[in-house]
Amino acid sequence: xxxxxxxxxxxxxxxxxxxxxxxxxxxxxxxxxxxxxxxxxxxxxxxxxxxxxxxxxxxxxxxxxxxxxxxxxxxxxxxxxxxxxxxxxxxxxxxxxxxxxxxxxxxxxxxxxxxxxxxxxxxxxxxxxxxxxxxxxxxxxxxxxxxxxxxxxxxxxxxxxxxxxxxxxxxxxxxxxxxxxxxxxxxxxxxxxxxxxxxxxxxxxxxxxxxxxxxxxxxxxxxxxxxxxxxxxxxxxxxxxxxxxxxxxxxxxxxxxxxxxxxxxxxxxxxxxxxxxxxxxxxxxxxxxxxxxxxxxxxxxxxxxxxxxxxxxxxxxxxxxxxxxxxxxxxxxxxxxxxxxxxxxxxxxxxxxxxxxxxxxxxxxxxxxxxxxxxxxxxxxxxxxxxxxxxxxxxxxxxxxxxxxxxxxx
Numbered sequence: 001x002x003x004x005x006x007x008x009x010x011x012x013x014x015x016x017x018x019x020x021x022x023x024x025x026x027x028x029x030x031x032x033x034x035x036x037x038x039x040x041x042x043x044x045x046x047x048x049x050x051x052x053x054x055x056x057x058x059x060x061x062x063x064x065x066x067x068x069x070x071x072x073x074x075x076x077x078x079x080x081x082x083x084x085x086x087x088x089x090x091x092x093x094x095x096x097x098x099x100x101x102x103x104x105x106x107x108x109x110x111x112x113x114x115x116x117x118x119x120x121x122x123x124x125x126x127x128x129x130x131x132x133x134x135x136x137x138x139x140x141x142x143x144x145x146x147x148x149x150x151x152x153x154x155x156x157x158x159x160x161x162x163x164x165x166x167x168x169x170x171x172x173x174x175x176x177x178x179x180x181x182x183x184x185x186x187x188x189x190x191x192x193x194x195x196x197x198x199x200x201x202x203x204x205x206x207x208x209x210x211x212x213x214x215x216x217x218x219x220x221x222x223x224x225x226x227x228x229x230x231x232x233x234x235x236x237x238x239x240x241x242x243x244x245x246x247x248x249x250x251x252x253x254x255x256x257x258x259x260x261x262x263x264x265x266x267x268x269x270x271x272x273x274x275x276x277x278x279x280x281x282x283x284x285x286x287x288x289x290x291x292x293x294x295x296x297x298x299x300x301x302x303x304x305x306x307x308x309x310x311x312x313x314x315x316x317x318x319x320x321x322x323x324x325x326x327x328x329x330x331x332x333x334x335x336x337x338x339x340x341x342x343x344x345x346x347x348x349x350x351x352x353x354x355x356x357x358x359x360x361x362x363x364x365x366x367x368x369x370x371x372x373x374x375x376x377x378x379x380x381x382x383x384x385x386x387x388x389x390x391x392x393x394x395x396x397x398x399x400x401x402x403x404x405x406x407x408x409x410x
Contacts, residue, residue: 014190022192022193022196022374025200026197026200029198029199029200029204033200037205040201040202041201041202041206043198043202044199044201044202045198046197047199047371049195049198050188050198050374053188057181057184057185058351058353059143061182063144063155064156064178064181065156067159067163067174068160068171068174068178070160070161070163072174083241083402084291084295085298087395087399088395090237091229092301093304093331094229094233094301095225095233095301095304096304096308096330096334098225099305099307099309102221102224102225102309103308103316106217106221108313108316110313110314110369111203135148140155152354192377196375199371215372218309218313218376222305222306222380223380226301226305226384230258230390234246234391235250237395237398238394238395241398241402242401253390253393254386256273257270257274257389257392257393258390261273261385262382262386267388267389267392270385271296273389274288274292274295274389274392274393275292281397283396283397283401287399291396292392292393295388295392296388299392300338300388301387301391302348302383302384302388303351304335304337305384306348306349306352307348307351307355308331308334310349310369310372310373311359312330313369314366318359320359320361333354333355337351337355338351350370352366352369352370353367356369
């Protein structure tokens, strides 16, 4: 008689719920900071290792994801794809603008280590545009080494467009490279519980428990902006397309797509759920078979909110002035950046340095903001994914319902 071999401790950890593990890490960090502040300060080693790992892989991740996505993009021939893409772009941009509005009304300040700018902050939209243009033409190798995300994004788009005419083998190689880097990011993300433990313990030991209240305010702003998008702006966009009460469709998408996405925390993993929902709504199969996988990549309203709110939290913390023109530019950058968000949990957080670079915020400070995002990510990333994934079905249905009959009840 043979007995099944019990999984090792490492296997149990890798198969366990990342959300639960991060929650345990946060709790352990709080307890350690309360019981032994001196030991908690030493635990910053775990947090520093986690942050530096993210900082090292993020430039390569952005470069390969964007380049591979553009190179492998195929022109869709279905009649409803164009209006779906228009809704995706409009929804993401409106989400970024909403995040700016919420950040102005409910300004957030973070507890950052040595939050002093080594460079002068931009004074207005003209200086921001000047900096943006010159960062775009930076040497691509230097952009990767220095973490110049504007330059990385520019060269990734350029190479991606040039490689659209490459052979299928070359495109497949790019996709495999992007997938391999994503796998490395997944491994680093699995270290998040230890990194968050060190960050929470050392931060609370250094700043006191007031830091947690700062995080709760930040989380409230993020979730509030996402709820506003889900129940106000998205229904308005759908009403613009279908010219009837959008809320039955909104609630159905949130219930049948958003709930599962909230717990899986992956738009890609929720694609089968969305495809099944589109089928039951009797939508055009030629449309949703393309729009749902595409939406899991580019329809990122939640990611745009996360990038904008956390960037503006860093801006407020550092005392940088922000005019309307710069806020509008940030909304555009956040919307574009969100389309390149990684499919792994917390992928949108890795694009925050790109938005922070508009304000000359050093990468050391930007990555601290990313770490804060991981601390609140137990709820933030779940809510973000639920909004992103449910909106894929919502906008696909709106585009189809505006052109043809459906079994969806009025």
